Amino acid sequence: MNIKSVLLSATVCAFLGACTMQKNTSDQSMNACNTSAAITKTLTDQKGTIVKDEKSGRYALRVVTPGTIDEVSMYLICNPDSSLTKEGNMATLSGNVRASKQMSNMGGLTYYDFEVTKGQ
Structure with a gap:
């Protein structure tokens, strides 16, 4: 050699x-969440699509704001159970939302950490 x-x-x-x-x-x-951040809002029966976010590698509830074509909220699920890891499934979830450390590189896309308290 x-x-x-x-x-x-x-x-x-x-x-x-x-x-x-x-x-x-x-x-x-x-699956780490920003637990040091304050809860900014609580979602109740929020409908969306389960996706695996490519940037973070985490499962998320993807919600498109009605009446828009490019305003998307990605609620990164903290410690998802197996029912929340099936991409493409529609889900209705409730829980606490915190600011996420995950930053978006696209306008119209906002990330949040999401502690699910109830879901289907």
Whole structure:
């Protein structure tokens, strides 16, 4: 094995190791909610669609504001049970809403942390 092969192998291993470490870090906090933030509102029987948010990797209740085409609220579900992890299902949920640490990079999309107290 020549020096170029050794350096290439070391670089690839270092890169993959960093990716694995980053993934493990995000897996540990996947369902973490911003419990230090105050409850900003309470939702009662909010209808929406269960989705897995690509940016955060968390399940959410996606709610489109009626009368708009691009105003979307993503309520990131804190510690979802198995009934809230079926993408595409319609759900009616109630619970406490807090500001989320997840930031949007699109206008019209707002993230919240959502502690479900009742749902179907």
